[in-house]
Amino acid sequence: MSETQLIFQLSQPGRSAVSQAPKPVADDKLSAIPAHLRRKQKPGLPEVSELQVVRHYTNLSSKNFAIDKQFYPLGSCTMKYNPRGANRAAMLPGFLNRHPLAPESHSQGFLSCMFELQNFLKEVTGMKGVSLAPMAGAQGEFAGVAMIRAYHEARGDDARTEILIPEAAHGTNPATAVMCGYKVREVPVGKDGDVDLEALKQACGPQTAGLMMTNPSTCGVFERQIEAIAKTVHEAGGLLYYDGANLNAILGKVRPGDMGFDVIHMNLHKTFATPHGGGGPGAGPVGVSERLLPYLPTPMAGQRDDGSYHWVDTDTLTTSIGHMSAFMGNAGVLLRAYFYARSLGREGMIRVGEYSTLAANYLLKRLEAVGCTAAYPERRASHEFILTFAKEAKEWGVTAMDIAKRLLDYNQHAPTTYFPLLVPECFLIEPTETETKEALDAFVDAMAAILDEARNQPETVKEAPFTQPVRRLDDVKAARELDLTWSE
Amino acid sequence: MPYIPHTPDDVRAMLDAIGADSIEDLFDEIPAHLKAAGKLDALPEGLSEMEVTRLMNDRAAQDAGAVSFIGAGAYQHHIPAAVWEIATRGEFYTAYTPYQAEASQGTLQVIYEFQTLMTRLTAMDVSNASVYDGASGLAEAVLMSLRANRKSKSRKVLVPNALNPRYTAATNAIVENQNVALQRVDFDVASGQTPLDALQGFEGQDYAALVISQPNYFGSLEEVDALTDWAHASGMLVIAVVNPTSLALLTPPGEWGTQGADIVVGEGQPLGVPLSSGGPYFGFMCCKQKHVRQMPGRIIGRTVDLEGKQGFTLTLQAREQHIRRSKATSNICTNQGLAMTAATIYTSLLGPDGLASVAGHCHANTQALADKLTAIDGVERAFSAPTFHEVVLTLPKPANQVLAALAEKDVLGGVSLANDYGMVSPKLENAILVNATEVHSDADLDLFAAALKEVLA
Numbered sequence: 001m002s003e004t005q006l007i008f009q010l011s012q013p014g015r016s017a018v019s020q021a022p023k024p025v026a027d028d029k030l031s032a033i034p035a036h037l038r039r040k041q042k043p044g045l046p047e048v049s050e051l052q053v054v055r056h057y058t059n060l061s062s063k064n065f066a067i068d069k070q071f072y073p074l075g076s077c078t079m080k081y082n083p084r085g086a087n088r089a090a091m092l093p094g095f096l097n098r099h100p101l102a103p104e105s106h107s108q109g110f111l112s113c114m115f116e117l118q119n120f121l122k123e124v125t126g127m128k129g130v131s132l133a134p135m136a137g138a139q140g141e142f143a144g145v146a147m148i149r150a151y152h153e154a155r156g157d158d159a160r161t162e163i164l165i166p167e168a169a170h171g172t173n174p175a176t177a178v179m180c181g182y183k184v185r186e187v188p189v190g191k192d193g194d195v196d197l198e199a200l201k202q203a204c205g206p207q208t209a210g211l212m213m214t215n216p217s218t219c220g221v222f223e224r225q226i227e228a229i230a231k232t233v234h235e236a237g238g239l240l241y242y243d244g245a246n247l248n249a250i251l252g253k254v255r256p257g258d259m260g261f262d263v264i265h266m267n268l269h270k271t272f273a274t275p276h277g278g279g280g281p282g283a284g285p286v287g288v289s290e291r292l293l294p295y296l297p298t299p300m301a302g303q304r305d306d307g308s309y310h311w312v313d314t315d316t317l318t319t320s321i322g323h324m325s326a327f328m329g330n331a332g333v334l335l336r337a338y339f340y341a342r343s344l345g346r347e348g349m350i351r352v353g354e355y356s357t358l359a360a361n362y363l364l365k366r367l368e369a370v371g372c373t374a375a376y377p378e379r380r381a382s383h384e385f386i387l388t389f390a391k392e393a394k395e396w397g398v399t400a401m402d403i404a405k406r407l408l409d410y411n412q413h414a415p416t417t418y419f420p421l422l423v424p425e426c427f428l429i430e431p432t433e434t435e436t437k438e439a440l441d442a443f444v445d446a447m448a449a450i451l452d453e454a455r456n457q458p459e460t461v462k463e464a465p466f467t468q469p470v471r472r473l474d475d476v477k478a479a480r481e482l483d484l485t486w487s488e
Numbered sequence: 489m490p491y492i493p494h495t496p497d498d499v500r501a502m503l504d505a506i507g508a509d510s511i512e513d514l515f516d517e518i519p520a521h522l523k524a525a526g527k528l529d530a531l532p533e534g535l536s537e538m539e540v541t542r543l544m545n546d547r548a549a550q551d552a553g554a555v556s557f558i559g560a561g562a563y564q565h566h567i568p569a570a571v572w573e574i575a576t577r578g579e580f581y582t583a584y585t586p587y588q589a590e591a592s593q594g595t596l597q598v599i600y601e602f603q604t605l606m607t608r609l610t611a612m613d614v615s616n617a618s619v620y621d622g623a624s625g626l627a628e629a630v631l632m633s634l635r636a637n638r639k640s641k642s643r644k645v646l647v648p649n650a651l652n653p654r655y656t657a658a659t660n661a662i663v664e665n666q667n668v669a670l671q672r673v674d675f676d677v678a679s680g681q682t683p684l685d686a687l688q689g690f691e692g693q694d695y696a697a698l699v700i701s702q703p704n705y706f707g708s709l710e711e712v713d714a715l716t717d718w719a720h721a722s723g724m725l726v727i728a729v730v731n732p733t734s735l736a737l738l739t740p741p742g743e744w745g746t747q748g749a750d751i752v753v754g755e756g757q758p759l760g761v762p763l764s765s766g767g768p769y770f771g772f773m774c775c776k777q778k779h780v781r782q783m784p785g786r787i788i789g790r791t792v793d794l795e796g797k798q799g800f801t802l803t804l805q806a807r808e809q810h811i812r813r814s815k816a817t818s819n820i821c822t823n824q825g826l827a828m829t830a831a832t833i834y835t836s837l838l839g840p841d842g843l844a845s846v847a848g849h850c851h852a853n854t855q856a857l858a859d860k861l862t863a864i865d866g867v868e869r870a871f872s873a874p875t876f877h878e879v880v881l882t883l884p885k886p887a888n889q890v891l892a893a894l895a896e897k898d899v900l901g902g903v904s905l906a907n908d909y910g911m912v913s914p915k916l917e918n919a920i921l922v923n924a925t926e927v928h929s930d931a932d933l934d935l936f937a938a939a940l941k942e943v944l945a
Contacts, residue, residue, distance in 0.1 A: 022849050022926045024844075025845060032855060034874055036713070058577070061580050085537040093552060094547075095547075099763050109547035109549065126524070135621065171821075172821050175809035227519065277581060280768070297661075322661030323658045323661055324658060346529070361514055365507070434492060437493075470593060470793040473590070475791070477791045478789035479804060479805075482780070484789055485600075485613075
């Protein structure tokens, strides 16, 4: 594939997509703006035709791997099918044109969807209240830990300065704890992937504000001691935070509320099939147990006795941790999740957990059979699992990164690599419930072929990819000789 | 089974390969009494695509049909058809964060182009790949200014009272847990601007930054050169909060005063993103080169592959949570990729002249609207300062009451300032903030004027 020029390189002075903008405005209509506040030189935006723009970005899109094109087993990211119907519904003019500050009289349709979505999420997670306000998983984490902080502060319990986090956790967990003003203490994970309960007991104390964890964990296994963990943290006076990154594994099968969690966030762009969009937007609603209800972020949708809907905001919920955005979060993403929830219904939600787990366990067994090494071979996979290529790296000099790059040549998106950090040379693989058995088998065939190459012609793997728009990129140069914007 | 492809034969074959008798067996590590069976009865039955579509059509239709003059941080603009036709192509819509750069050159190049576009609009050196929205972007900018201003020992930032109150509230909610204090700066109730006088009390004190909003919440244009120079002379950084459409007409923040702003943030929604009840939008964030390592969020760099060919990749990742964990610049993990992609396409389609034309119509239409409305007895401009595309009007009756009456006529006549500013000045008890853009026809403006006249009669 040829190098695509930058849109700026297609620009010609005086060219424009004229029909895209209104006719120019006479300068005398701008006379109210004082000259010293006016821009002196027009900005260097591209001057291109409509066709040039359409062709350029269509061509660029073709340089992406995407769920619509490839198997995309990125662990912890839940790259499942994103229903097109959800997109069409969220793009209905009545939804698209609704201003976030429109009065409640002109918001009943939207509010009804949000109110129902709050209830669906409450039910399926076993929590007592849900706010849809946070705009991504990391912001949901922020809201969750901020609520934990608000809870302790309201009780005058200001000795709690520490958040406990298992060492395998996502990087957002410790970063979030710090953003909420806490110190982080890591808790070790045992050889079987479960938290080291004795170490946790040692770490818990009057300084413990809470524990953040994912279950199934980032090791791709269900944390079997969850009730003992909850008891330990609660007895120390701390609260339990559920990172919903892996909710897909247990949707409809086990509810975080029943496991003893006080606060959770959900990644709707994972579990509820809203698009990942090349990095966002997501949506990270939070759910809470009874004692954190007063602190939920606003706005939320409420319902009056007469059936009409209204906003719940800080004027009535004065103890709320407040707004996470200017308005109410990523509303359009929430509408897509609402579509998905309605189309699945109860049975459909239960099937999500079941079939994502079936796919992962099947893929794990098949990969083990072709010579891959599981990190936790004695454990059931959850909706994802970890392989380690430590042996291949040592014996053949072929790393997990090399295998990941070679997979691209087999038209398979690579799994998550080098995460969690505690397993050397690892892949975290999450196939999701929406892939056919044939797609899973094709991935196994690709892995078998690559392991064969690694053994017999390792250079092929080490130099991959060969079929992509670019070969391996010089990341060191990118960081040392920063080139972050185009100049002519 | 919606979205699940497995036939009964598939399931049997897969279970056989696993060595399990049933799917339920796969959950045998979960304590039985924790299982959710029977606890989900309140969830409804699933619906077909046709049924959900019908249901959501009905809901959407309930909210349609009014003419709106509400702005206050989110603006109606014409969005060329090509923008979302392309942004929702599956190759953009269903890709993820470009961790595998070789298989993500499309997304990566779009971000690099976006970064370039934003630096050119703002006249700044560097841009990130976007953050969640303008308000949370300001929170990130405030935290960034504490890291970037090494001379400042305080954890305090000056924030104008004329800043969008929703930005102040969200920023405060995000930064207060880190003991960061936002000190409010008064505005002049006659002009609707933040005067230098209001800053004099802070002279010689230690604040990490001054936030300057151009235009401010009232649509008023601030004397940004004087404010910027004052902040720099006082050892503070300048955080600019700007509307991207306005930058086609107004001095870009990189050129404010003698040195320009240090950090620039804003709501990207006006660049091709629909109102959509408040999101998904995207916040843009730019800064001077020397502060780039303090910037949060994804940043894309241009480099070469092992054959010397141009390519794009995530760079400066040592700032980010997945590498630095508790020492990261922010917990932010993603950008608002799809909205940012739309903005890149929108801005390319409009070009410098098209965007200036949009900005010009917004300004001219708002002026025309203000003229029509102030021709009604008792309706006046609240402030004397020049404005961009919003204006505050005082009414002879309480604002909330007037807006409710207008809404009954399907005219959404702006936002009341009573709750946020009634305490500051009694005249603002009866004040509304109104906006017109290029989408409003003369007939729309006349409709608003006629409706307001009736309501006030």
